[in-house]
């Protein structure tokens with residue numbers, strides 16, 4: 001049977017309409033994600049999808065799961081979404097207003113005032129300019145935390161191990177380390193959440209230098225060095 005794409009499932013929650021875009025995959029099973037454009041996407045195997053089309057009970061079960069997921073994802077969407085029209089975004093878990101003043105955008109991070117120079121006035125350009133600033137902001141904090149955990153776990157510093165850290169817009173992980181390349185990548189989205197999540201991610205990634213895989217030893221070591229942030233890391237979820 002031929003299915004025409006895009007396939008959209010619609011749900012009503014708190015009197016609001018929510019759309020879920022269905023993407024067919026060859027991989028078995030299904031996963032549900034919020035993509036970086038703030039769209040809800042259901043990745044589902046073709047096999048499973050065909051089953052759902054034929055069997056209303058299967059469709060019902062899937063709908064129930066989606067309705068369970070959606071409220072949690074809507075919270076993420078609120079935090080991740082750049083609300084240009086109302087002039088705010090989230091910075092370290094705090095709703096942060098920004099103002100456009102001729103060729104500058106400014107916003108506050110605690111007591112600190114950030115200025116971003118803008119050469120154009122269109123929405124896409126301004127969001128991009130603010131995002132570049134957010135990359136600088138997350139870099140400094142990520143560096144501080146990564147350094148802290150290198151000292152705590154290895155009694156060395158980031159500079160000594162010549163480690164490169166960076167942040168990128170990704171959807172599938174909070175942090176990632178590349179042993180050979182000597183690099184840690186943090187998800188740029190972390191800048192929108194409370195700082196404790198970035199710190200927990202730093203602990204996690206630095207701990208990978210002792211234990212590349214997620215075994216019992218990996219978790220034990222994290223818990224031993226910083227139980228509070230070990231707990232935050234274990235509880236945090238992107239979806």
Ligand SMILES: [Zn+2]
Nearest residue numbers: 204205208214
């Ligand atoms: Zn890991």
